[in-house]
Amino acid sequence: MYLLFGYFLFAIYIFSLIFFIVGIFKVIKNNNLSTSLNNISIIVCVRNGESSICNILNDLKSQNYDGNLEFIIIDDNSIDKTKSLILEFIEVDNRFKYYSTENMKSNLNHKKRALKLGIDKSNYEWLLFTDVDCRVDKNWAMEMSKNYDSSDYVIGLSKVKEGKSLVSKFQSIDFNMLMISAFATTQMNYPLACSGQNQSYKKNIYQKVNGFEKINSLLQGDDSIFLQLCRKIKNIKISFSTNSESYVVAKTHLNWSNFLLQRVRWAGDANIMWKYNKIFFIIILSTFHSNLFILYLIITKAFYPLIFFLGLKFLSEYSVYYLGNKKLNQEKNSLSFIIWFLIQIPYVVCMGLGSFFVSQIGWRGRRV
Numbered sequence: 001m002y003l004l005f006g007y008f009l010f011a012i013y014i015f016s017l018i019f020f021i022v023g024i025f026k027v028i029k030n031n032n033l034s035t036s037l038n039n040i041s042i043i044v045c046v047r048n049g050e051s052s053i054c055n056i057l058n059d060l061k062s063q064n065y066d067g068n069l070e071f072i073i074i075d076d077n078s079i080d081k082t083k084s085l086i087l088e089f090i091e092v093d094n095r096f097k098y099y100s101t102e103n104m105k106s107n108l109n110h111k112k113r114a115l116k117l118g119i120d121k122s123n124y125e126w127l128l129f130t131d132v133d134c135r136v137d138k139n140w141a142m143e144m145s146k147n148y149d150s151s152d153y154v155i156g157l158s159k160v161k162e163g164k165s166l167v168s169k170f171q172s173i174d175f176n177m178l179m180i181s182a183f184a185t186t187q188m189n190y191p192l193a194c195s196g197q198n199q200s201y202k203k204n205i206y207q208k209v210n211g212f213e214k215i216n217s218l219l220q221g222d223d224s225i226f227l228q229l230c231r232k233i234k235n236i237k238i239s240f241s242t243n244s245e246s247y248v249v250a251k252t253h254l255n256w257s258n259f260l261l262q263r264v265r266w267a268g269d270a271n272i273m274w275k276y277n278k279i280f281f282i283i284i285l286s287t288f289h290s291n292l293f294i295l296y297l298i299i300t301k302a303f304y305p306l307i308f309f310l311g312l313k314f315l316s317e318y319s320v321y322y323l324g325n326k327k328l329n330q331e332k333n334s335l336s337f338i339i340w341f342l343i344q345i346p347y348v349v350c351m352g353l354g355s356f357f358v359s360q361i362g363w364r365g366r367r368v
Helices: 002-025 053-061 082-092 108-120 140-147 164-189 203-208 224-231 256-271 277-298 303-327 332-359
Strands: 040-044 069-075 096-100 125-129 153-155 158-160 199-201 239-242 246-249
Touching: 002 164, 002 224, 002 256, 002 303, 040 053, 040 108, 040 140, 053 082, 053 096, 053 153, 069 082, 069 108, 096 108, 096 125, 125 140, 125 203, 140 224, 153 224, 158 164, 164 239, 164 256, 164 303, 164 332, 199 203, 224 239, 277 303, 277 332, 303 332
Parallel strands: 040 069, 040 125, 069 096, 153 239, 158 246
Antiparallel strands: 125 199, 153 199
16 A cells, blocks of 8 residues: 555655656746845844854955845844854944844844844835845845845845765755745745745845744744645746855854754744645655655665666756756755765655654754
């Protein structure tokens, strides 16, 4: 019985990869864009970020943009030197603004609570987001803003630099595949995912969906699930920024424990996606079961079916990887992809099972 179920979900997974490939081949929208002079509120939430806060603040200070920018830094009850470091930047650049969630009353959880404060304090219509552990190019705001005249919501690409460690190689390819999928589905006018490390939307879009109130109890949810809420707005225009200077470099995890804890939190969103987008949830479910199915074939020693399905999975995923990176002008590393492919099979199964225990995992030292 499981074999038939496995065949069915595996087929759905392969069809979803084909859907991604079709999206990759579509002509990129808004390929010839001009710089927008919209004023932008850039919002960064931080908790205990003294080790990295100066990097992102220097990146923001160096932005090459002719319009007005304000940098709203939300301190989410840090207990280290985060506040004093932010105040140092405020003294030399009045575009920086500091706010703390210390006395804030809200029913929102963790980061969404801090984000709400930042949005409430913003003065401009366009909101642009990144994280404290990220690095951005000096033309980041300018390149993201080039999508504003034809969009209400802009999905930006985030990437992780590949290091020498196995975890960094795996993380780099894994995140890369997520971003390619987000790009491809946006090209198909059916955006499924985004990252809070690099996204931008109008304040009135945020207000139309009543902010984060519908997802107030979730640990995460401020990016992909929030995107699903926004997708339901009539005539909303969502685009993906494909200029390499608009890409954000995210933190590279140096050990497996921190990386896996982060991904279990992400998996918690995937586990409840059926409430917000049933088709996306089916794709997530098929991804989980396609890898579980491979493990089943290994355990049952079904050699010939294993070779066929493993080969089909590899060819489909590698096609997405190769073609997506080619379209987005990113480097390709076939050896790292093979390493990712092999580890990914038990990894996806473990993350899927771990998603049921996300309530036991905190954010920045705090539990749900």
